[in-house]
Amino acid sequence: MKRFQFELTDTETKVLNTLASRGAMSPSQVAAETWILPGDMRTMLQEMSSAGFVVLREDSNSPDGWLVAITNNARGFVNGSNGKR
Amino acid sequence: MTENIAPTSASIGAKILLLLVILLSFVVVVLLVWPVGPAAPTWMGPFQGDLRHFTAVLAPFLVIGFVGGLIGVAELVSTFKTYPREALLTRWAWVLIFANVLAAIAALLILRATTSPMSFLMEFLIVAFGFQGIIRTRFVLAKQVGSDKDGEVAINLGWLYDQFSNLARRQIDLELMNNRRTAVTRLLHYYPTLAELYDIALYTITARETLTAEEEQQKLGELEKLIDPKAPEHFAKTSIALMILENGGQSYVNLLLDQAMNQPGTAVATAAAPPARQDTLIRRLVDGYDLEGLVTLTNQLTDDEAVQEYVQLAAQPNPATSQAEQKATIAHFLIQQIGADALSRIL
Numbered sequence: 001m002k003r004f005q006f007e008l009t010d011t012e013t014k015v016l017n018t019l020a021s022r023g024a025m026s027p028s029q030v031a032a033e034t035w036i037l038p039g040d041m042r043t044m045l046q047e048m049s050s051a052g053f054v055v056l057r058e059d060s061n062s063p064d065g066w067l068v069a070i071t072n073n074a075r076g077f078v079n080g081s082n083g084k085r
Numbered sequence: 086m087t088e089n090i091a092p093t094s095a096s097i098g099a100k101i102l103l104l105l106v107i108l109l110s111f112v113v114v115v116l117l118v119w120p121v122g123p124a125a126p127t128w129m130g131p132f133q134g135d136l137r138h139f140t141a142v143l144a145p146f147l148v149i150g151f152v153g154g155l156i157g158v159a160e161l162v163s164t165f166k167t168y169p170r171e172a173l174l175t176r177w178a179w180v181l182i183f184a185n186v187l188a189a190i191a192a193l194l195i196l197r198a199t200t201s202p203m204s205f206l207m208e209f210l211i212v213a214f215g216f217q218g219i220i221r222t223r224f225v226l227a228k229q230v231g232s233d234k235d236g237e238v239a240i241n242l243g244w245l246y247d248q249f250s251n252l253a254r255r256q257i258d259l260e261l262m263n264n265r266r267t268a269v270t271r272l273l274h275y276y277p278t279l280a281e282l283y284d285i286a287l288y289t290i291t292a293r294e295t296l297t298a299e300e301e302q303q304k305l306g307e308l309e310k311l312i313d314p315k316a317p318e319h320f321a322k323t324s325i326a327l328m329i330l331e332n333g334g335q336s337y338v339n340l341l342l343d344q345a346m347n348q349p350g351t352a353v354a355t356a357a358a359p360p361a362r363q364d365t366l367i368r369r370l371v372d373g374y375d376l377e378g379l380v381t382l383t384n385q386l387t388d389d390e391a392v393q394e395y396v397q398l399a400a401q402p403n404p405a406t407s408q409a410e411q412k413a414t415i416a417h418f419l420i421q422q423i424g425a426d427a428l429s430r431i432l
Contacts, residue, residue, distance in 0.1 A: 023284035024312075028410050032417035035395060038410045039403035057314035057321075061278035063367050063413035069283055069312060072305045 008053075011036060012044060013078075016053060016070055020078045024069035026062040053077075099174065113140065145205050146190050152213040153189025157182040164254060168261055171335050177256040184249060192216040220246040265330060268338045272326040275345035278364075282325040283312055285341065289333040304332065363425055369432055370416035376400040376408065379415045386431065392422050 008016070011034070018033050019025070025033075031041040045068055049056040053074040059067035070078070116136055119129075158173065161181065165172035172178055192212045220243035227238040241247070276282050290296070290304045310316075311324045330338050374382060383396040396415050403411070420428060 023287060024280040026280070026413060026417075028413035029417045031399075031414040032421055037395075037399050037403075038414040039405040041414070042406045042410065055309065055312050055314065057279075057312055057316075058318065059279045060318060062280065063364075063371050063416065064407070064410040066410075067279050067283075067312070069280075069309075072302065072309055 012048060012053075015041075015044065015048070016074055016078050019054065019068065019070035020075050024067055026059070026064050027056070027066050027068050028062075028064045030068060098179070145208065146193060149189045149193045149209065149212050150186040152209075153185040153187075153217070154182050156189075156217050157185030160185075160250070161257070165257065165261070167331055168265075168335070171261055171264060172257055175257045175260045177253045177260065181250065181253040181257075184253075188220065188246070189213070189216065219243065264335070265327065268330050268335060269323060269326040271342055272329060272338060273322055275342055276326075277322075279312065279318065279322055279325070282322055282329070283308070286325050286329050286332070289329050289337070293332060304328075363420060366420060366425055366428055366432065367413060367416040370419065370428075371409065371412045373432075374412065376411060376415075379412060379419075383415070383419060386419070386423050386427070389422070392418075 014034050015030055015036070018030055022033065027041050027045055028038060030036070030045075031038050034041075036044070045054060045056050048054045049068075052071055055069050055071055057067055058065060113136070116133060117140065119133070161172050161178050162169040189212055193208060196208060196211060222243060224240045225238070272282070276285060286308050287305070290301060290308065293301070296304070308325065308328060311321050311328065313321075316324075329341075333341075370379065377400070380396055380400050384393055387393065395418065399411055399415050399418070
């Protein structure tokens with residue numbers, strides 16, 4: 001399983017936990033669930049997507065036009081099976 | 086939306102056939118064992134004798150036919166590993182199974198007509214195993230060294246069966262493809278968002294108890310590839326819907342569709358997707374209000390300072406995000422903090 005070269009902040013961990021427990025959702029929904037502001041959310045998700053924690057893709061049915069889902073590796077990471085640092 | 090999932094004509098046919106066989110077997114058994122007393126009609130004794138004789142003659146053919154049919158079923162199940170149940174319910178599956186039954190019975194008739202009498206056990210072994218093996222075997226008499234099939238001298242005793250079985254398999258595959266397409270189209274209709282489909286597919290994979298940890302990881306990996314940002318949205322949705330069908334089966338898809346059509350608040354529907362009412366509310370808030378309007382609405386709806394402050398900050402102009410994203414975030418936030426019911430009453 002992939003090891004992440006990325007130090008997660010508490011807020012990022014909260015985002016991953018939300019996605020792991022609630023499933024795929026729009027970035028705006030994640031922001032509302034975690035009380036993160038939409039601008040910060042977008043930047044954070046892009047960084048987490050580059051690091052392989054989440055998949056961020058366009059979704060025409062979503063009110064903000066995007067969909068975010070946790071990756072399998074990150075799910076393992078969140079659940080502690082990937083040796084959480 | 087009151088559409089119901091109707092059973093296929095093939096499944097109704099199979100049930101009627103099974104019922105008839107059970108009924109017939111019951112009548113035969115009752116007639117065979119019924120005690121013929123003095124009060125019984127005069128025709129009962131001879132009739133029972135004839136029936137017993139007829140049963141004795143017919144039984145070997147029934148046994149052989151049953152084994153032939155069983156081999157046909159096994160052949161179909163091994164060919165259509167992903168959809169064995171659905172494959173067996175197609176019309177051509179029954180044609181193939183019936184052909185196997187008839188071929189086995191014909192083989193027993195030919196055996197009896199061409200050889201001296203032998204025990205039923207011997208006949209059973211020859212027909213049930215020997216004949217079934219021969220019609221599925223190609224005997225290569227000579228083969229050129231280093232060449233493929235071109236240089237072979239072979240006798241294919243089962244050529245006719247091969248042709249028929251290939252035709253049946255093609256027809257079953259076409260029928261299944263048609264059914265799969267219908268199921269996928271309906272899934273896409275009732276679960277139109279990528280998020281809903283993704284969550285259902287994820288649940289379907291993780292809920293399967295027969296998958297090993299490796300198989301589960303492999304399937305989750307396949308699912309992740311399907312939502313890859315490079316994949317076109319419609320392709321991603323269709324592929325995920327097909328994945329749900331392949332992993333959950335037709336009955337599970339029917340259950341999902343049934344619940345989406347009739348009971349949107351049931352466990353599967355809510356576990357897999359948020360109620361459609363929430364989506365409508367979010368759309369109404371996003372389309373009907375600008376950012377300032379949403380801030381004003383929040384201040385009207387709640388006195389909670391933390392909520393008011395979050396909405397105030399979320400509505401600030403920010404080059405890192407879009408207005409649609411800001412409005413959608415506030416809309417989700419309001420539903421979460423104030424409740425969908427309260428909001429829908431106000432809107």
